[in-house]
Amino acid sequence: MTERSVIVVGGGVAGIAAALRLSERGARVTLIETRTKLGGRATSFEDSRSGRWIDNCQHVAMGCCTNYLDLCDRLGVSDQLTWTDTTWWVEEGGRTSTIRPGVLPAPAHFARAFASASFLTLGEKRAIAGAMHAALRTDRESQTDETFAQWLAAHNQPAGAVAKFWEPVVVSACNLDCGRVSAASALHVFQEGFLSHKSASRIAVSKVPLLRLYDKAETVIASAGGTILLRTSVSRVGEGSVTLADGTELHADRVICAIPLDRAARFVDGEIRQRDDRLRAAAAHLTHSPIIGVHLAFDRAVMETPHAVLVGRETQWLFRKDGAGTRIHAVISAADAWVSLPEDEIVDRVMRDIRACYPRAERASISEARAVKEKLATFGATTEFERVRPATTGDSELILAGDFVQTGWPATMEGAARSGYMAAAAALGMETDAMLVPPLRPRVVARMIGKRAFRPQMRTPRL
Ligand SMILES: Cc1cc2nc3c(=O)[nH]c(=O)nc-3n(C[C@H](O)[C@H](O)[C@H](O)COP(=O)(O)OP(=O)(O)OC[C@H]3O[C@@H](n4cnc5c(N)ncnc54)[C@H](O)[C@@H]3O)c2cc1C
Numbered sequence: 197m198t199e200r201s202v203i204v205v206g207g208g209v210a211g212i213a214a215a216l217r218l219s220e221r222g223a224r225v226t227l228i229e230t231r232t233k234l235g236g237r238a239t240s241f242e243d244s245r246s247g248r249w250i251d252n253c254q255h256v257a258m259g260c261c262t263n264y265l266d267l268c269d270r271l272g273v274s275d276q277l278t279w280t281d282t283t284w285w286v287e288e289g290g291r292t293s294t295i296r297p298g299v300l301p302a303p304a305h306f307a308r309a310f311a312s313a314s315f316l317t318l319g320e321k322r323a324i325a326g327a328m329h330a331a332l333r334t335d336r337e338s339q340t341d342e343t344f345a346q347w348l349a350a351h352n353q354p355a356g357a358v359a360k361f362w363e364p365v366v367v368s369a370c371n372l373d374c375g376r377v378s379a380a381s382a383l384h385v386f387q388e389g390f391l392s393h394k395s396a397s398r399i400a401v402s403k404v405p406l407l408r409l410y411d412k413a414e415t416v417i418a419s420a421g422g423t424i425l426l427r428t429s430v431s432r433v434g435e436g437s438v439t440l441a442d443g444t445e446l447h448a449d450r451v452i453c454a455i456p457l458d459r460a461a462r463f464v465d466g467e468i469r470q471r472d473d474r475l476r477a478a479a480a481h482l483t484h485s486p487i488i489g490v491h492l493a494f495d496r497a498v499m500e501t502p503h504a505v506l507v508g509r510e511t512q513w514l515f516r517k518d519g520a521g522t523r524i525h526a527v528i529s530a531a532d533a534w535v536s537l538p539e540d541e542i543v544d545r546v547m548r549d550i551r552a553c554y555p556r557a558e559r560a561s562i563s564e565a566r567a568v569k570e571k572l573a574t575f576g577a578t579t580e581f582e583r584v585r586p587a588t589t590g591d592s593e594l595i596l597a598g599d600f601v602q603t604g605w606p607a608t609m610e611g612a613a614r615s616g617y618m619a620a621a622a623a624l625g626m627e628t629d630a631m632l633v634p635p636l637r638p639r640v641v642a643r644m645i646g647k648r649a650f651r652p653q654m655r656t657p658r659l
Pocket of ligand 1: 206208210253430431454489572574609
């Protein structure tokens with residue numbers, strides 16, 4: 197137990213994770229959040245048109261998200277997640293391929309499902325199998341200088357395999373297309389999320405609005421002795437102090453800055469920024485990638501499966517939001533081409549994709565539609581950014597947390613939770629990985645093939 201006092205600025209998943217682990221260890225924690233609720237970008241709001249609580253966008257976790265799942269456990273909300281080990285890939289006309297792990301051990305657990313999938317030709321399947329084998333043997337940390345498109349080209353991937361398989365997986369997981377995302381980030385997804393373990397690719401979605409998951413954090417952190425200041429903005433972040441927007445100064449032994457990178461670069465004390473290059477270098481290469489979530493209600497059932505990947509369509513994923521299949525949530529990641537469109541055009545485009553893949557939707561009429569644009573949804577995991585992605589600690593006392601911190605993960609709730617656990621450990625004077633939940637242990641065959649791929653390591657940012 198420690199008597200250390202720690203201020204955590206920002207109550208998204210990263211800030212919640214840090215505050216919770218610190219409170220559990222007896223630190224005196226003050227968590228400061230500008231909004232009325234915790235949760236940050238993983239959030240819900242009351243839709244003024246329908247009066248329903250809806251999420252800004254469907255958030256998906258996977259079996260490989262060991263730290264995020266640990267956080268859910270500590271918050272007592274694991275039973276609010278619903279799981280499936282299957283993905284349904286729907287082509288134009290409605291033909292559906294069911295991809296679920298078979299009896300073979302990882303990394304061959306999807307071999308049978310892929311062999312019988314209808315959306316890929318035999319040549320495309322062979323090429324994908326070859327690239328998966330190569331992905332298992334690739335040391336992803338050495339791949340920060342090339343894009344995933346370059347990596348795919350070097351591994352002879354035909355255009356059909358890229359368009360129908362690699363692109364939808366990468367865009368959904370990294371929120372950036374193969375031409376822009378760093379190969380290190382994309383390879384991480386395939387190594388940790390698909391190849392290492394049968395359970396890694398299981399998909400979890402929340403049964404309740406996201407806000408209700410993170411609401412629990414208030415009581416859990418408070419009952420562990422922490423203080424939560426909501427509706428409170430920080431205007432300056434120092435090493436042992438922060439200044440609130442109303443001018444109040446708060447002091448602590450350590451400060452964890454868990455606000456998005458662009459804001460951190462603005463609010464962190466200028467003197468710290470001069471001494472500690474982490475923020476300047478990363479902010480200089482920061483780009484954002486948008487996501488659009490579209491909530492739809494129909495007068496009849498449209499969709500039978502819990503979710504679907506739409507093959508070759510701009511709308512990448514659909515999620516069924518009720519048992520009947522009349523409520524659907526559509527997700528468009530890396531939505532640069534869509535963000536400036538008005539809502540009715542976005543809904544039209546999504547409907548074109550839905551009707552193409554679900555002929556029964558032709559006769560359905562829409563009773564509710566709401567498109568939510570998140571222009572700054574995530575940072576862009578480009579090669580330029582990955583090279584300077586900031587570490588938890590640096591040349592000052594300032595501790596950073598947030599999905600942008602160097603965790604190896606794309607901008608995800610797992611990345612945010614990991615960064616929070618790493619920041620908590622740093623604030624307690626421990627090694628940053630001391631409180632991390634280890635990844636799923638790769639199965640023996642995957643380990644034998646992928647000796648280099650699964651070697652744990654942290655990159656040194658090239659400032
Ligand atoms: C549309 C969308 C879809 C997504 N889908 C997925 C998905 O399917 N799966 C997945 O894993 N991830 C997904 N993500 C990414 C995921 O939501 C984020 O990676 C994660 O929530 C980031 O958490 P964070 O704590 O790092 O940052 P944030 O959530 O941004 O938290 C930062 C907090 O700091 C607060 N803050 C900012 N400035 C101040 C200040 N001056 N003073 C006090 N507080 C301040 C903010 O209000 C915020 O609450 C999605 C994101 C979006 C936007």
